[in-house]
Amino acid sequence: MEIRDQPYTLTSCDFVFTGQQILKNTNIIIDNGRIMEIGPEKEGDIFSCSGMIVIPGLINAHTHSGMTYLRGYKDDLDLIPWLKEIWSIESKALPHWIRLSSEASIIEMLSNGITGFIDMYFNPKDVAELSEIYGIKVSAGPTFLDSLKDPYEIDKEMREVSTMASSTFSPIINVHSLYAVSEETLKLARQLFEELGLGIHIHVSETREELFQVKQRYGIFPVEVLKSKGLLGPRTIMAHLGWISSWEIELVKSMEAHAVHCPTSNMKLATGGFFPLKEMLARGINVALGTDGPATNNTLDIFREMKEAVLLERQGYWEASVGAKDAIRMATLGGRKAVRLEGGVIERGAPADLSLVDMSNLGPITESNLNSILTYVATGRDIDYTIIDGKLVYRRGLYDSRLKQIYAELTTIQESLS
């Protein structure tokens, strides 16, 4: 079934989770990239969604798309020896490897129902181009990381990338972390942050080691450093926060910054700590979910992150106050708020960014257990279609042969590393 550039209707959706409520057996009329109506009406072409659940498009709020060529490479090392292996390869990686990796990541994410992602890596121009080819929304920019890249080069590249905004691409300032850049680099980042009015995206308090280094250098804690450097505010997106203190949580709240929880990555890399999900949600802090990169998770499946976020919370607290509904909200609305994209809900006027979930391998499904099924049973493999700005950007199988080709190339690349 094709979607033409005119009004059309998703008909007979078994369930629609709007972000607020669950509707049964309803239609969604879409025109000009937006949701026009939800209800019994139809208009234009018909696209049957019988046997499907329609949810707001998923967002992967923290990843490194260019790392697929390293997926599984030297896995199961402890973090520090692993990072050494990875950084030594990254310093000599060819641009071609990274572009192919980003393309694989984009295909995987679309096939997992992901409609947008925040990317931290070194190939933002590739990613901007790929975002237009594949129709996925991306926030990306070059990454300040002093040991690998000259910060003045990054500053220059950032200024170029900042002019590339399009319907799919939003430039963002990436700073690897407080421990991996100098104070001088932070000044460059702040200058860009103020001048360009863009978001800033940074790893914060991922490890205990980081906390120690930051405290040693600045005498204060990481979120406090961000504030003192003028980098904390409603445009700040912080990934990890596993070692954040209670007073820093209050700072995140008062400065209206955003937190990205990456439970699988934190667990797999054995970083210890504990993302204070319950405390953050209780304070109304915006929390999004991220898979982290394909070499640290190793999947790019936000459904699995939804489940993991709940599991980890319960392991820590021995109680069930955070549940499926919170998980879905973080995976949809949370991610959009972080990058200040409208939508993340299914309502009249919202952008038609939708993930269509095939019900055939999920059951039994009722109105009451729908959120639970989506969070604890579904995976990205249950996605049949992904719609972004009203365009059908993915249907099951669409990129199978391209993905096969890329995986073959990446296999050769990874084999050449060892």
Next chain:
Amino acid sequence: MEIRDQPYTLTSCDFVFTGQQILKNTNIIIDNGRIMEIGPEKEGDIFSCSGMIVIPGLINAHTHSGMTYLRGYKDDLDLIPWLKEIWSIESKALPHWIRLSSEASIIEMLSNGITGFIDMYFNPKDVAELSEIYGIKVSAGPTFLDSLKDPYEIDKEMREVSTMASSTFSPIINVHSLYAVSEETLKLARQLFEELGLGIHIHVSETREELFQVKQRYGIFPVEVLKSKGLLGPRTIMAHLGWISSWEIELVKSMEAHAVHCPTSNMKLATGGFFPLKEMLARGINVALGTDGPATNNTLDIFREMKEAVLLERQGYWEASVGAKDAIRMATLGGRKAVRLEGGVIERGAPADLSLVDMSNLGPITESNLNSILTYVATGRDIDYTIIDGKLVYRRGLYDSRLKQIYAELTTIQESLS
């Protein structure tokens, strides 16, 4: 492709993980339910495994197959109120609901590459019948649970079930837990255990509350109680063990009993505690993996348990000593040892119980990262075929229409509960 009742060869398997080593581009000759040869030779019919990874058949070592009708029902409650809801329904559930549920579970497990499972529920005769219909290996028996069932009835039923052993069905003695049965019931169980020579399968030290109750009643810890009652030995399979003490670990070791780790269920039900995976493996205790029931996980996917076992371990220990290879071993050989089934490895003479993983959505795959890809990326949805005793019992799509029908019925049932 069909498999006839004569020698045949799985040809051109991209990878074979034998349990010990990884072979590339090889063939497996199968005859009379067993592996005859691994290497370049071919014999009989040809079954191409190009694009596939062949691994020893997965085992789900702890589940409650009859609970699919409750999947997602009143989810996200704390454990105690949730159990109350569930037990009140279970006391009035119709046999038909439970049989349908077990059938759905079996189809789901086969489609996830699971070749055998240990079941604790109330419909062992159904399960025995279904195991023959579907060709999956099952260990099951009626369950001692005093508040729901008269133990003398269970004793009687167990004696009937003990005569039903077949090529797919092995009777097992199920005791719900030490806290849910009386001392008198334990005596019945022991009598059966000695008389019938069967395995015994029991929830042990799942919650802190349980520990308290057992300590209060017996003055000693749960594994100690099992020992004192003559129920601990090489035929004992204990699920959960999240609250086991260090001296009980030594008992498990010295008595050669088996542990089943169910990480997702423990986390989702917020039972606290911590399964001492690293300590058990270090002592050479046999550890298997279980999904627990479809109402507590809520999937029946052992690939996801493999990943969760590693993630949870690393969250607890901040180091990466337990990894992908351990996870695969627990999911294959570990489960088989628990029920004293031969196999769990791919070698000459072993039963041909095999899970065939489609590589198309997994990449890049090299000899070095194969275990990592299987553990951290793959899910049951990557299974193309499941072979048990040389028979092709599942190929993708085989039971789609039956499953759809069952899910529809279970939906109606679950809707009628609220």
